[in-house]
Amino acid sequence: MSTHQKSGKNIPIRKIKRFTLNNTSKPINDMLFKKSGFKKCIQCGRCTASCTAAYLYQDYNPRELMRKFIFDDVYSKEINELIWKCGQCYSCRARCPRNCKAGLGVQSLQLKSVFNGNAPPEIINISKQIKLNLYKYGITFLPSTQRIDLLEEFGVKTNDQSIENSKKRESLGFKMDMTRINPLPEESLQEVRQILELTGFVED
Numbered sequence: 235m236s237t238h239q240k241s242g243k244n245i246p247i248r249k250i251k252r253f254t255l256n257n258t259s260k261p262i263n264d265m266l267f268k269k270s271g272f273k274k275c276i277q278c279g280r281c282t283a284s285c286t287a288a289y290l291y292q293d294y295n296p297r298e299l300m301r302k303f304i305f306d307d308v309y310s311k312e313i314n315e316l317i318w319k320c321g322q323c324y325s326c327r328a329r330c331p332r333n334c335k336a337g338l339g340v341q342s343l344q345l346k347s348v349f350n351g352n353a354p355p356e357i358i359n360i361s362k363q364i365k366l367n368l369y370k371y372g373i374t375f376l377p378s379t380q381r382i383d384l385l386e387e388f389g390v391k392t393n394d395q396s397i398e399n400s401k402k403r404e405s406l407g408f409k410m411d412m413t414r415i416n417p418l419p420e421e422s423l424q425e426v427r428q429i430l431e432l433t434g435f436v437e438d
Contacts, residue, residue, distance in 0.1 A: 262308065262342065270339030272303035274332045281326035281336050287319045294319045296326045296336040303339050314352055317343045365435065372418035372426045377403070378411045 281296040282288050288295055294316055302308055317340045326336040347353040348361050363379045377400060384393040400410045407415055418426075 262306075262346070264342045264346070266338045266342035266345070267303075270300075270303060270336060270342070271330075271332065271334035272300050272336075272339060275300040275304065275334050276332060277301060278331065280329040280331065281334070284325040284329040286323055286325065287321055291319045299340065300334065300336050308343060313343065314347055315354075317347065318354060318357060320344075369427060369430060369435070371412075372423045373413055375413065376411050377413075 275297075277297055277300070279297045281300070282298075285294070285296050299313075299316070302313065307313075320337060320340040322337050322341065324335070324337050327333070327338075330336075344353070344357075348357065351358070353361070360379075364374045367376055367379065368374050384396055404410055409415075
């Protein structure tokens, strides 16, 4: 280690360790990923400090994810598992002094994972059901498709508040398993299907 003399004292100079990335994969060419702003991230950690997912999961860290985005380190099995812990609340964006959006980068990787068939089985099933609903009814979500164990996922309070949602829907004038009071007109539904088919949509 070399030294630098200042005011009669020898101050050690530490050399910066350089490293080379071995990843030969092509960078992700996706608008959402680019808009995450990872190139201007200063690694301050405010995103992680405000992240609800980081509070719930010890291994989830938006600051660390942004660092991986910077170095194009987004192809591991570990990353593919972590991205599904993000709740897309965008607290990361609200707190970032550089207006970065870690959630957008995560969303881009989630979409890529679904398209490549690498997403967890439950996510693949949800994706298929959403596409099927869109093709059949012109809407994405139906109450019957949201088979979430509220007690396990969100706790007693949310479970107790939501357990009678179907009856509440009927009392408000909705059908038990339809998000519209009036169904989508057949002519409009045919237009939706035509758009889906023209854009490469394939019914499962």
